Amino acid sequence: MNAKNTIISEQDILPKLNTQLFINGEFVPALKGGTIDVLNPTNGTLITQIAAAEAEDVDRAVVAALKAFEVWSEYPAAERGRLLLKLADLIEEHAEELAQIESLDTGHPIKDSRRLDVPRTAACFRYFGGMADKIEGTIVPVEKGFLNYVTREPIGVVGQIVPWNFPLMFTSWKLGPALAAGNVVVMKPSEITPLSTLKIAELIKKAGFPDGVVNIVTGYGQTAGQRLAEHPDIGKISFTGSTQTGRNIVNSSAGNLKRVQLELGGKGANIVFEDADIDAAVNGAAWAIFHNQGQACIAGSRLILNEKIADEFLEKFIKLAASIRLGNPLDPDTEMGPLTSDLHRDKVLSYAQIAKEQGGKILLGGKAPDDAALQNGYYVLPTIVEAKPSDRVAQEEVFGPFVTVLRFKDDAEALEIANGTEYGLGSGLWTNNLQRAHSFAKKIKAGMCWINSYKRVNPGSPFGGVGKSGYGREMGFEAIHDYTEVKSVWVNVDAQIPPHFHRGE
Structure with missing residues (x-):
């Protein structure tokens, strides 16, 4: 072998x-x-x-x-x-x-x-x-x-x-x-x-x-x-x-x-419009938040979905997130490892309770895994929470495998939600409308914007943000x-x- x-x-x-x-x-x-x-x-x-x-x-x-x-x-x-x-x-x-x-x-x-x-x-x-x-x-x-x-x-x-x-x-x-x-x-x-x-x-x-x-x-x-x-x-x-x-x-x-x-810090807005390639957006959104256990300042931690496709998207997204293999990071089959410290794990898990207290709905995760082999590590299950734009989980950086789902009716509301935090680092757009893509890329308050992708970096491309x-x-x-x-x-x-x-x- x-x-x-x-x-x-x-x-x-x-x-x-x-x-x-x-x-x-x-x-x-x-x-x-x-x-x-x-x-x-x-x-x-x-x-x-x-x-x-x-x-x-x-x-x-x-x-x-x-x-x-x-x-x-x-x-x-x-x-x-x-x-x-x-x-x-x-x-x-x-x-x-x-x-x-x-x-x-x-x-x-x-x-x-x-x-x-x-x-x-x-x-x-x-x-x-x-x-x-x-x-x-x-x-x-x-x-x-x-x-x-x-x-x-x-x-x-x-x-x-x-x-x-x-x-x-x-x-x-x-x-x-x-x-x-x-x-x-x-x-x-x-x-x-x-x-x-x-x-x-x-x-x-x-x-x-x-x-x-x-x-x-x-x-x-x-x-x-x-x-x-x-x-x-x-x-x-x-x-x-x-x-x-x-x-x-x-x-x-x-x-x-x-x-x-x-x-x-960051609170990346990842917007999926009604004309997006849903399967590509589901895969991209999972990468945006669950890579490195969500411990990334550019993570797509706010998943902003057009209400016309939200249910279809979430059905596929939840299924994919639930299938992610947690395990020993030194195992080549592991897809998501532990968080880096016990204190940080506890902080991330605390946001599940904060979401519940503010009326949010936990669609997946929100806890440590039950697997006995993982009990001594700093693991958190992939977590998906639906909430309101003003909720703490939609405003504060959780910095873990924790994504907040927000819904919008039209482009104006999508932009308002996207620009509705004090952070401005990474952002993403999923749409086949070229005019809309360029318009949003200009108007969104972020140092970086990915269109029909997320979390791409290159030594020649500037990396940084605005605001907080x-x-x-x-x-x-x-x-x-x-x-x-x-x-x-x-x-x-x-x-x-x-x-x-x-x-x-």
Whole structure:
């Protein structure tokens, strides 16, 4: 039997794990020797312990980064790109190892880690590796006798905070553009899911990046994360996570007015019109909310159905959702794994009770599975709830396999419901009417809109939101621009400038 068709043993993965801080090109313990338990979401057992960085660990990482910036910023752009391309190659060489670590740590089904998370990570580093020597400036036509050129220069040391839901992929989304632009990085992965980011640090060293260009400090948000946000020598902070934490980071960053990029929560509107291909929309809607157990900021968590097709759609959708196979994420047959932590599982389950209290109807799920083999893990059944647009389950981000169904009569009501939250990240439309599709794509308040699909991402396409979903963009040229400072240079070529003041005689 092919090894990829067998259930992987946790014991086979453990020897591959790095657990210390990565500072100045070396794996080192935290100065105070503190550790954090990393738990297996499948059964709640201890996987390993990682170093717990404190403020002084962040400080020494910043010192290493500042020194490395003197070297890295002078590297030829093509050489920076070559190292990023080398890193992409190494990720592909270690693809199975990375997929196993990611699935063990996060609960992602191994088939998704293999076919999505690892390839997307390599593709992102490869994209920005190719972009490194294509960061161009401009010439501005100004008055006669002057040459005015505009350049893009690296910011310096940037702090990056990676979330727990897609740690491997988000590590590349943040490191890729920052390094391509000539910056150096101090990164804090989530203390819940740090293991794949630490593995990337090992590959960064193997690729030959200068020491200190990338530093990884594992620790809690209130200590290591807080110090990153407030550190006076960090010129930018890039954060992906909750809206409330994003607000805290903005406040902490005010000390040196550092640049802030935020990718926060979402409450994605996924609209199905009466002329949609129902079967395609059912499959797409299931992917939009149940992939990665719904733990995605862009998840299609509000399913907005035209009342003419709602009953037919729901009959098929409920049947599909009920058939999703929950299980051990290291089993290749598993389609949905556990949520990443017990606290988050409890939060998601609490929304089923909130829905009932506000008059919502649970059409499927709303509880943990009864399967005895899953009792010790952080599992939640695929959950479908019908509610009103004003209900909490239609307004607040649940961040789990939990979709709220809303019905509409006409296009005007559909748009009103879609734009009826404070979030604005991902959105989807299912229709065969091209005019309607383009009209809605323009009017819907979201940073991204998919038509007759959902949840597509690509390194060249900007990713980010509006409103409470944050500001700034990951990926694409927009990401490079967010990691550079603009400098305008004026050169007097042959302009004759008369004196402005006349000396008295």
